[in-house]
Every structure is written in structure tokens, then in C-alpha cells.
Amino acid sequence: MKWEDLRKSRNIKDQRGQSSGRQSSANRGSSMQGSNMGSSLLWMLLGSGGGKGKWLLIAVVAFMLIGGGGSGLFDLGFNTDNSTTTNQTTNTNFEYETSNADVSDEEYDFLAAVLGSTEDYWTEEFARYDLDYRYPTLVVYTGSVQTNGCGFGTTQVGPFYCPADETLYIDLQFYRDLTTQYDAPGDFAMAYVVAHEVGHHVQNLVGTMDQYNAAIRQLSEKEKNALNVRLELQADYYAGAWASFVEGEGILESGDIEEAMQAAHAVGDDTLQEQAYGRTVPDSFTHGTSEQRQAWFMRGFENGTLSGGDTFNEAID
Template sequence: MEWRGRRQSDNIEDRRGGSTSGGFGRGGGFNFPSGGGVRRAGGGLSIGTIIFLVVIYFIFKMMGIDLLQMLDTGGTTSGPGYEQSQSGGTRAPANDEMTAFMRTVLAETEDTWQGIFQAQGQNYEEPRLVLFSGSTASACGSASSATGPFYCPSDHKVYLDTEFFQELSDRFGASGDFAEAYVVAHEVGHHVQNLLGILPKFNQARQRMSEADANKMSVRVELQADCFAGIWGKYTQQKGLLESGDLEEALNAAQQIGDDSLQKRSQGYVVPESFNHGTSEQRVKWFKRGFDSGQLAACDTFSGPV
């Protein structure tokens, strides 16, 4: 993929080099937290509130986060392009090749979806990409290397442990920069679904579904994100950025991370009822459909068989 020298996005939070853990739950693909909580107005702090704050202080203390120190220093600085160090401070933006590549890929997704949304008279709200190592906190719960890349609709952020790419190459035999770009484009596809209202509808509907039915619907959601990633690939090709073998890299990645392939590799057999991302054949099919058409209308995974 010809990515060097192109525009780079500022919508990056680089948290690598720090160990920020927190939150509860598990991400993966995308995560739908159950929102809620009751906010009550009133003056002063009750005894219950004081006890609650003390408990929170000690929880953070056990996690290695000194809230009093943060207050004393005015809090840590966080934001696009900054890493949080283990001591709680900040460091200059990382400028390694991985960061530059991620910034460029994200910028290309921004350009693609801005153009598509504008053609429909809508505004595309750009997501943020969080790069981390080890673990970090998200509005959907804790993110770690075990969860894999995922999109959190609550904060409109994509979370990615960049070590995942090494695993993708070494463990699954899916190497190449366009394979890595496909992963990012897939998660951005979930963001597009969120903006279009597809994820909120699924989140609401799945509460009334059995686990088996929710898995079947999840497959359709994931395959549509693959199709949206294919649309991005089409626009990238039209810009002349694809090199020989790039498309094959993305299709191979889709092939290697199908539910059936993953289950065969890990346990030697497949359990179709537990599929929630789609088979290898389905993932390849829908990415290619988006790539071949470049049209949102071609990505209707909710009508008919997948």
C-alpha cells in the first residue's frame, strides 16, 4: 500500500508505553455496554457519598493510580498523540512508523466516509483511534491484548493493541500492511454503523433475543462491517494506492479470522451456533462485495442469506 507522504489524521490517542487498566467487561469486535445510573441533584456530600469516594480512592490506589497525586499536579495531560507514562506523566507524541501508518490509514477512512456521507447530505463524525499496549480503559470496559481490536460506540473510539498485528502475522499467517489496514477499516465500519443507527438498533433488539439468535444477528453486523471495509478498499484502489498483492493480503486476513477457521485452529472442530463474526467464506465474500461495488446499498447483510 502506497501510504507514505499522505495526509495523517490527528484523531489518534497513543497510549503505548503506559499501563492504564480499568473498567469492567470485555471488548471484542464491538462492545455494547448497558448504560444507566441515576444522577441525583442535591447540596453537600452525604456520609454514603464520602464512603463511596474513599472506596474508589483505594481501588485506584491498588491499581497503582494515586488520585491525590493527580489532583496535586492538576491531573495528567492526555489527548491526541500523547503517551501516558507509567509514572502518570506524559511524553511527546510517538513518531514511529506504526504510528505514521495508523494515522495515514485512519485519514484515508476519514476521506472515504466524509465523501460518502456528504454525497447523502450528511456529516461524518470522525472516530478516534486509541493505540495501546497491554491494557487500557474504554467507555465499554477494559481493553487488553486478549480482547483484540474493537469499537466502542459509547465513546466513538476504536481500540487497538498494535501487538495484534504481530500475532496476526505469526499466528494466523496474515501479514502485510493492507491486511493491517483492513483491520482498522473493519472497526471504522462499526463506527459507520453506529452513525447510521444500526448498532443502537441491534443493541436494543438483542436484549429480547436468545443467545443463539443474538449470535446470528451479530454475524450480520460483523459482515456488514467487512463490506464497509471493502468500500474503503475500493476508494483506496481508485486513488492508485494499492500495490500488487494488497487485495490478496486483505482477503487472506478475512479468511484467517473467520469463526470456523479460528475454532478449527484452537479446538479442532467448529460450533456454528457460537459463530458471531461469520465464517471465512462469508467474511471474504462480503469484503469483496464492498470492494467490487463501492456502494453502501451492496452491504445489506440483513436481507436474505449471508
């Protein structure tokens, strides 16, 4: 991925080794016009609406699957005793102190470049529907982090998005873990991870997240898992749509899409459960199989638009 000359986002904060304090205001894009995409996007089952009092933390990777059950804020994974566990995020008002240090390491700059590229794509794509795209913030941390609305996260959770503060959280250790633990090397593998989490931000902006949270209150654990899979596969689709944009910008290099596909395979529920436990329990899947994740990423890459990823009304296999 030829990322060095990309515009680097200013909506990224270095929280590595920082203590608690007051959060400085984030740079934001202009506000969206309304809480949904309007009649032009009625293809979405999960449109706007619903309250924002309760939030579900969405993670791209299933670190929570390793070692059984959930870790920290939530439980979305394999449960060895077949019982169900419900963990809700805590709604805190913790604020953190930003770093004044001049951070220039390559990994940090890479994340800023990828985030900037997603800003460019989604601003352009939202404009096609006469909407304004509001930029998310990306917080880079080490070890653990307190969010502003989704509780406490740790490295073991993996990269995640918090809808309450519209922020992506990434420990850069995961960048290296993609190679050493997940056999998914390459910069575009990590770019896929960022783009997937930005995909959850898109779902938040268009109202999908609200409707999802409202829907799961009426569902059994098995049904919640099945709906969550559709939510995650849509984020994979959005990541693929962004990849189509950067291809058009001449940013991709030979092998980049293969790197993203390998990452999508590595974080499939069936792959992770088989590696961790030697067996799979499909009813516990929350993110989709490796094949599903790859397929929906490629569908986004081939389509390249917001409106082609209706995972809620179409067959996902």
C-alpha cells in the same frame, strides 16, 4: 500499500505505557445531521433509534475464541461446555492521559495514514446522502486500556471499537500477530482490520448499532449470535467499500487485496475454532465464516458504496 504520502489523521492518540489521568479533547469531524440516513436508506433493516444506555463492544478479531469463551468485557465465542455466558460492558467514566511525546515510528504513522484515508472516504460517501461524517478516534495502547463507556480492554481482546466513546482501540502487538499467529502478513491486512473497525463506527453513526442492541434483548443466545454475524459481515463490507476507494486513489499495490482476503479468512469463526479446538460449533459463530467474511469484503470492494451492504435483509452465504 503506498501509504507514506497519505494524509495522516490527527484523531489518533498514543496511549502506550500511559497512566490514568484526564483525557484531552479529541479532534472530531462535524456532527451528523440527525441519527439516521433518512428515507433514502430504508434498505437498512437496522436504522436509527434505540437508547444508548447499554453498549455492546464489537471486536474484529476473535482472540476471545482462543482458550474458550470470552475474554474481559464480553463473551462472543466458542463455549466448550455448551453453556451460555452473558457479559456486559461496564459503564465507567475513566479518563486517560494523552502522551506529549513525538511518536514517529512506522507502525503508528501507518495507522494514522489508514485512519486518515477512511476519514476521506466516509466524508465523501456520507456527503452523497447529504450527511456529515463524524470522525472516530483511534487509541493505540499496550497491554490494557480503560475505555470511556465500554469497560476495560486488553491485548487478548484484539482490536475493537467502543460505540460509547466513538473510539477504536488497537494494541500494535496485533499488527505483528497477524503475521506470526494468523498467517496474514502485509500492511493491507492490518489496513483491513482498521477499516473493519471503522465500519462499526459507521454502523454507530447511522443508527444500526442502536437497533441491533434493541433487537438482541428479545433474542435467544443462538439468535443473538446469528444477528451479530450479520453486523460483523456488514463491517467487512464497509471495509471492502473503503478498499475500493483507495484503489481509485492509486494507493493499492499488487497483492494488497489478497492480503486483506487472507486476513478475513484468518479471523473467520470456523477457521479460529478449528485451529483452537479441532471442531466447530456453528451456532456459536459471532463474526461469520472465513468464506462469508471474504465474500462480503469483496462485495464491498466491487460495489464501493454505503448502500450495497444490507446483510440484514439478504442471504449472507
